[in-house]
Amino acid sequence: MCIHLVLLNLKVSNKTTILASNKNYNTIMKPVYLFTILSIVLLSCSAPELPLPEEGSEQIRINQLGYYPQSLKEFVVADLEATSFQVVDKQQKIRHKGVLTDRGTWEVSGEKVLTGDFTRLTKSGTYRILLNTGEASFPFEIEDKLYSEALNASIKSFYYQRASMAIEESYGGIYKRGSGHPDDNCAYHPSTGNKGFLSSPGGWYDAGDYGKYIVNASITVSQMLNLLELHPDAMAHDKLNIPESGNGISDLLDEIRYELDWMMTMQDEDGGVYFKLTAEKFGGFIMPEEYDLDRLIIGKATASSLDYAATMAQVSRVYAEVDPAFSAAALVTAESAWAWAWAAVNQVVYRNPEDVSTGEYGDDQLSDEYYWAAAELYVSTGKKIYLNYLLENEEPYEHQITNSWKFFIRNMGFHTLLANREKIDPALAESLTKKHLSLSDEILQKMESIPYGISIDHFEWGSNSDVLNQAMILCFAHHLSGEQKYLDGAIRNTDYIFGKNATGYSFLTGYGSKQVMSPHHRPSGADEIIEPVPGFILGGPNDHRQDRQQTKYDSEFAAKAFADVEASFASNEVCLNWNAPAVFVLGYLEQVMK
Numbered sequence: 001m002c003i004h005l006v007l008l009n010l011k012v013s014n015k016t017t018i019l020a021s022n023k024n025y026n027t028i029m030k031p032v033y034l035f036t037i038l039s040i041v042l043l044s045c046s047a048p049e050l051p052l053p054e055e056g057s058e059q060i061r062i063n064q065l066g067y068y069p070q071s072l073k074e075f076v077v078a079d080l081e082a083t084s085f086q087v088v089d090k091q092q093k094i095r096h097k098g099v100l101t102d103r104g105t106w107e108v109s110g111e112k113v114l115t116g117d118f119t120r121l122t123k124s125g126t127y128r129i130l131l132n133t134g135e136a137s138f139p140f141e142i143e144d145k146l147y148s149e150a151l152n153a154s155i156k157s158f159y160y161q162r163a164s165m166a167i168e169e170s171y172g173g174i175y176k177r178g179s180g181h182p183d184d185n186c187a188y189h190p191s192t193g194n195k196g197f198l199s200s201p202g203g204w205y206d207a208g209d210y211g212k213y214i215v216n217a218s219i220t221v222s223q224m225l226n227l228l229e230l231h232p233d234a235m236a237h238d239k240l241n242i243p244e245s246g247n248g249i250s251d252l253l254d255e256i257r258y259e260l261d262w263m264m265t266m267q268d269e270d271g272g273v274y275f276k277l278t279a280e281k282f283g284g285f286i287m288p289e290e291y292d293l294d295r296l297i298i299g300k301a302t303a304s305s306l307d308y309a310a311t312m313a314q315v316s317r318v319y320a321e322v323d324p325a326f327s328a329a330a331l332v333t334a335e336s337a338w339a340w341a342w343a344a345v346n347q348v349v350y351r352n353p354e355d356v357s358t359g360e361y362g363d364d365q366l367s368d369e370y371y372w373a374a375a376e377l378y379v380s381t382g383k384k385i386y387l388n389y390l391l392e393n394e395e396p397y398e399h400q401i402t403n404s405w406k407f408f409i410r411n412m413g414f415h416t417l418l419a420n421r422e423k424i425d426p427a428l429a430e431s432l433t434k435k436h437l438s439l440s441d442e443i444l445q446k447m448e449s450i451p452y453g454i455s456i457d458h459f460e461w462g463s464n465s466d467v468l469n470q471a472m473i474l475c476f477a478h479h480l481s482g483e484q485k486y487l488d489g490a491i492r493n494t495d496y497i498f499g500k501n502a503t504g505y506s507f508l509t510g511y512g513s514k515q516v517m518s519p520h521h522r523p524s525g526a527d528e529i530i531e532p533v534p535g536f537i538l539g540g541p542n543d544h545r546q547d548r549q550q551t552k553y554d555s556e557f558a559a560k561a562f563a564d565v566e567a568s569f570a571s572n573e574v575c576l577n578w579n580a581p582a583v584f585v586l587g588y589l590e591q592v593m594k
């Protein structure tokens with residue numbers, strides 16, 4: 001091992017010498033390099049002086065999945081008095097030494113924060129961080145394809161959310177279950193303006209509840225399709241082991257298609273799109289096959305129609321090759337939904353009727369929905385009416401955190417235009433690119449000011465999706481500019497999701513050293529299996545604690561307002577629109593870190 005390292009380092013030193021054509025550089029820097037290399041070699045062979053404790057310390061907040069060989073590698077130490085650290089490999093040899101930086105107290109977590117960086121360690125392997133005070137981190141990997149399993153799992157979670165079909169053992173293993181919610185005979189609620197029944201089977205359950213909501217379905221589908229627009233090969237065939245695997249089409253497209261087929265049933269003949277399919281209220285923690293409430297088609301609104309229009313317009317592009325007929329149908333349906341929403345009489349904000357208390361996905365500001373739909377329709381059709389709409393109705397180029405179905409909608413419009421720059425008006429492309437990079441710089445600046453190196457410091461319902469959505473913005477900035485700083489920012493935010501956060505949890509079920517065990521997810525609660533269904537992003541810290549009546553939070557601090565108990569719907573639920581940006585970001589990183 002040591003000999004191998006010597007050779008490796010000599011190779012680096014030769015390369016450095018060759019690259020350094022300047023004579024001064026050679027005389028001054030070469031000895032320094034040789035000295036450094038010598039000390040690295042010696043260091044590499046030595047064992048740590050302190051014993052490595054068996055238990056990992058939760059105060060050392062790492063990305064519990066690990067780090068790519070060539071990526072930034074940062075971690076946080078909370079409330080310990082350490083000053084330096086070593087990174088130790090499986091053979092208990094020190095592979096890196098560093099000092100910790102004191103970042104002061106983070107007021108929203110109440111912690112004294114130190115940070116460490118071992119970016120220079122690029123060799124694949126299993127490691128632990130050992131502090132000079134004796135605590136050691138959980139083990140973690142440095143490896144290529146770091147997120148490949150987590151990415152597959154975060155897409156597979158959508159399969160587990162499929163309504164109206166059983167999860168077979170051959171695809172779902174221990175998470176097999178019966179079929180529930182046939183949804184083939186749902187009465188129209190008066191709020192739809194219709195009478196009678198609609199057959200609206202399929203699609204994904206929204207979250208921990210069994211509702212199906214068009215607004216949230218749209219942003220979810222679209223964020224994942226954004227990935228395929230940037231990297232069409234991001235999800236190769238057959239990786240997911242879902243019923244469609246092996247049909248020659250990307251499993252991600254197959255999984256999304258299950259949702260799209262449901263969405264299409266939700267469009268009325270006049271083009272308007274119903275708001276949701278749920279019972280009047282949330283049901284109990286029972287399996288889908290035991291569900292006992294009547295399911296209704298509820299509402300018909302501008303937001304659902306426009307989000308549907310946007311998504312279907314995008315679908316028409318992304319599915320054009322794999323299913324031209326479906327693609328053409330999607331575009332027709334998108335334009336009819338837009339036309340419906342355009343009529344003044346149909347410009348209505350959705351509110352839950354009095355007898356309905358399932359998710360409201362409330363939004364009283366619709367200009368961003370128009371903008372997103374116009375953007376998708378413009379890219380798909382090239383029609384002037386949509387371009388004119390965009391030019392005459394600019395949206396502020398910002399990211400307002402919380403409730404992504406409400407506030408991230410404008411970003412969805414921007415992202416689509418930016419992903420298709422070659423298809424749009426050049427002046428618009430240029431101006432949006434500038435604005436996108438400037439927003440991304442603001443996010444990076446904010447990151448610098450936060451000891452954990454993330455870009456949010458207030459925590460609302462679904463805060464993990466805010467962190468992931470900002471990572472998504474940074475991935476787009478990286479895509480546009482190729483600049484490393486944006487990729488580093490996206491990686492920092494992703495580290496947060498996998499454990500470099502004030503709760504110490506890895507927020508993807510089934511992954512990490514400190515896992516969430518009791519999500520607010522009905523099948524996970526009712527299936528009598530200890531481990532929750534894997535692959536879900538949890539909501540995350542939520543300082544408003546709307547569930548405080550039934551949830552005991554251990555900390556008063558905002559960044560720690562998280563409780564791994566089933567009752568905590570305000571911090572520990574799962575939801576489609578929290579998984580979607582994870583799919584985008586993990587998929588993007590897997591592509592660019594290859």
Ligand code: G3I
Nearest residue numbers: 206207208209358359360361402403460461462544573575
């Ligand atoms: O932003 C305001 C803040 O300014 C204010 O001080 C605070 C006071 O309570 O409220 C904040 O707004 C909250 C908002 O989430 C953002 O945190 C609302 O009170 C809160 O009601 C709202 O919760 C939404 C929740 O549904 C209840 O409607 C969540 O955002 C939303 O993600 C969640 O979505 C649910 C669906 O309804 C049903 N399916 C599951 C899904 C996920 O939990």
Ligand code: 9MR
Nearest residue numbers: 207208209210282358359520567569573
């Ligand atoms: O269980 C519900 C969850 O799936 C929803 O996302 C959440 C949204 O408000 O509501 C949960 O239901 C709670 C309800 O809102 C208030 N009473 C307690 C319910 C959970 O036990």
